[in-house]
Amino acid sequence: MAAFRRAAAAVALAWLLHPAPALPANQTTYTSVYIPSPLENGGHSARAQALGSAFTAVEGDPACLYSNPAGLSGITEPSLSLTHQAWVSDITQDNLQAAFPLKGASVLGLGVNYLGTGPLQGYDASGSPTLSFQPSRISLTLGWGVRLFPALAVGLSARGFYQSLAPALDGFASSLAAGFLWKILPGLSAGGFYSFLESDASPELGQLKGGLSYQLHLFGGSPALLTADLALPPQGVYQVECGAEQLLFGALTLRLGNQWDLKDNQIGGFRGFTMGAGFRWGDLDLDASFAPDGDLGSSQMAGLTWWFPSESKKPAASAAHSLPAVNFAPPSQISANDKAVHVEMQFNLAGKGTKAGPAAPAPSSPQLAQDLQAQARKVQENPKDAPAWQTLGSLYWRAGQPDFAVQCFQEALQLRPDNGPLKDWLEQYRRLHPPPSKAGE
Amino acid sequence: MGRIRNFMLLSAGFPLLFLSGLPSSCPAVQTPAAGTCYVYPSPATGGSASVVYVLPQAGTVRVLVYNEAGDLVADVEDSQPAGLEQTALDLSHFRRGLYLCRVLLQFTGGGAQALKTFKFVVAP
Numbered sequence: 001m002a003a004f005r006r007a008a009a010a011v012a013l014a015w016l017l018h019p020a021p022a023l024p025a026n027q028t029t030y031t032s033v034y035i036p037s038p039l040e041n042g043g044h045s046a047r048a049q050a051l052g053s054a055f056t057a058v059e060g061d062p063a064c065l066y067s068n069p070a071g072l073s074g075i076t077e078p079s080l081s082l083t084h085q086a087w088v089s090d091i092t093q094d095n096l097q098a099a100f101p102l103k104g105a106s107v108l109g110l111g112v113n114y115l116g117t118g119p120l121q122g123y124d125a126s127g128s129p130t131l132s133f134q135p136s137r138i139s140l141t142l143g144w145g146v147r148l149f150p151a152l153a154v155g156l157s158a159r160g161f162y163q164s165l166a167p168a169l170d171g172f173a174s175s176l177a178a179g180f181l182w183k184i185l186p187g188l189s190a191g192g193f194y195s196f197l198e199s200d201a202s203p204e205l206g207q208l209k210g211g212l213s214y215q216l217h218l219f220g221g222s223p224a225l226l227t228a229d230l231a232l233p234p235q236g237v238y239q240v241e242c243g244a245e246q247l248l249f250g251a252l253t254l255r256l257g258n259q260w261d262l263k264d265n266q267i268g269g270f271r272g273f274t275m276g277a278g279f280r281w282g283d284l285d286l287d288a289s290f291a292p293d294g295d296l297g298s299s300q301m302a303g304l305t306w307w308f309p310s311e312s313k314k315p316a317a318s319a320a321h322s323l324p325a326v327n328f329a330p331p332s333q334i335s336a337n338d339k340a341v342h343v344e345m346q347f348n349l350a351g352k353g354t355k356a357g358p359a360a361p362a363p364s365s366p367q368l369a370q371d372l373q374a375q376a377r378k379v380q381e382n383p384k385d386a387p388a389w390q391t392l393g394s395l396y397w398r399a400g401q402p403d404f405a406v407q408c409f410q411e412a413l414q415l416r417p418d419n420g421p422l423k424d425w426l427e428q429y430r431r432l433h434p435p436p437s438k439a440g441e
Numbered sequence: 442m443g444r445i446r447n448f449m450l451l452s453a454g455f456p457l458l459f460l461s462g463l464p465s466s467c468p469a470v471q472t473p474a475a476g477t478c479y480v481y482p483s484p485a486t487g488g489s490a491s492v493v494y495v496l497p498q499a500g501t502v503r504v505l506v507y508n509e510a511g512d513l514v515a516d517v518e519d520s521q522p523a524g525l526e527q528t529a530l531d532l533s534h535f536r537r538g539l540y541l542c543r544v545l546l547q548f549t550g551g552g553a554q555a556l557k558t559f560k561f562v563v564a565p
Binding site for chain 2: 050088089091117118120121122123124125126127128129130135166167169203233237265266267295296297
């Protein structure tokens with residue numbers, strides 16, 4: 001038997017080493033196969049593109065619907081987003097998506113995407129021009145993200161496609177995707193995402209990605225967000241992606257990213273680098289990104305996100321990812337006259353589970369006063385509701401009562417110690433507004 | 442060693458595509474505008490198509506085909522004389538979808554030219 005194996009090995013070796021017939025000079029070698037709907041997997045978000053598509057471990061952004069539905073769990077406010085992408089050769093994408101926080105720390109996401117290629121000239125088999133046609137593809141995506149444990153969230157999404165390549169050449173396809181998001185340490189998260197496409201393509205033609213995100217204090221204000229992904233499209237070109245974003249002046253976010261192909265893709269010119277910016281104007285986020293793709297051309301994205309006005313504002317992981325709520329200034333912008341008082345809860349919320357104290361001064365805005373009363377009732381009804389405490393804190397902040405706001409945030413943090421952004425924010429606040437005993441030293 | 446390379450490519454699941462330059466003998470083929478090229482038939486059905494271009498001088502033609510993700514899926518080199526020429530593509534291993542094509546001309550007498558990137562649909 002051993003002799004037979006040796007003989008077989010010798011034959012195989014001889015076959016391998018035998019000079020092969022010369023290949024035709026015009027031989028084409030496939031280096032990858034077609035990956036269905038790759039553009040739809042790009043994130044549909046100017047923020048994601050500017051971060052080099054390294055978005056798997058990011059949470060709290062509506063675009064998580066496509067990059068990792070587990071990240072939807074970080075959204076605390078309803079939102080509506082519209083994104084337009086211009087790609088090479090007049091190919092465009094338009095995407096409308098919405099996110100709806102549900103009870104039980106879960107969030108529902110919905111997205112509609114339209115991809116248009118622009119007109120194509122038709123030619124028959126003899127090369128004679130025929131009628132032009134316009135391929136297009138539309139998809140509907142439904143996703144759901146839920147936080148199972150304080151440090152672990154999971155998500156699922158389903159997508160249906162309708163593609164029309166040419167007259168009488170159309171069809172349906174569908175895909176399923178699953179992802180997770182794990183908060184390893186405060187500020188450090190890991191995410192994973194896999195999508196499975198059901199169509200005339202093979203099942204292995206899915207999309208597999210893993211990534212990390214980390215919040216790093218580079219400057220005095222908000223921490224920078226650093227992200228890195230490894231994209232493993234089966235039989236496609238593996239990529240390492242990374243990105244960074246920094247919030248400046250409370251409203252402007254700058255983003256940079258890069259993508260490295262782990263194989264020579266025969267595309268010359270400047271490519272891989274991505275950049276973008278975001279600007280907050282009230283409840284609106286305006287985002288733009290630019291990604292040159294060498295000799296193929298470039299991709300530009302512009303997006304508009306509306307965060308529905310409510311007592312609680314934008315989630316921490318959005319453009320102002322370091323803040324526990326929107327519409328109030330970061331600690332660096334707090335007036336020096338603000339007092340930081342570390343005392344027991346002082347505001348008057350008569351009822352079980354709350355600590356009595358002197359009532360907070362009435363806010364100037366009647367609407368804000370109503371919101372405060374309503375939110376205080378929520379806290380009264382469920383004192384263990386951390387998001388409710390955080391919302392109440394946001395309202396007090398907007399009312400110009402930072403002491404009460406900080407106390408609410410502290411209460412929220414006690415109930416949810418894993419709330420990294422809130423913890424970071426409170427630490428920044430304390431650094432800038434030390435307690436009176438320390439300040440007097 | 443060439444056989445080893447082929448064996449490795451095949452065992453890794455990478456199909457090979459063979460192509461050949463074709464004379465532009467078909468009278469129906471249109472001369473593309475300067476600096477451009479096209480594929481016929483369009484949509485590309487039947488497992489094959491031809492890329493049509495004009496070479497100002499004799500030289501080597503390189504046809505690069507990318508999928509929507511920007512991944513290279515076909516790389517073709519062909520020596521052609523000056524004039525209206527075409528290169529055949531074997532699309533039998535292509536999946537249905539949209540593709541991008543770049544044509545690079547390297548002239549024998551020196552110099553090079555990149556034709557405008559264009560898109561085409563494959564519907565096997």
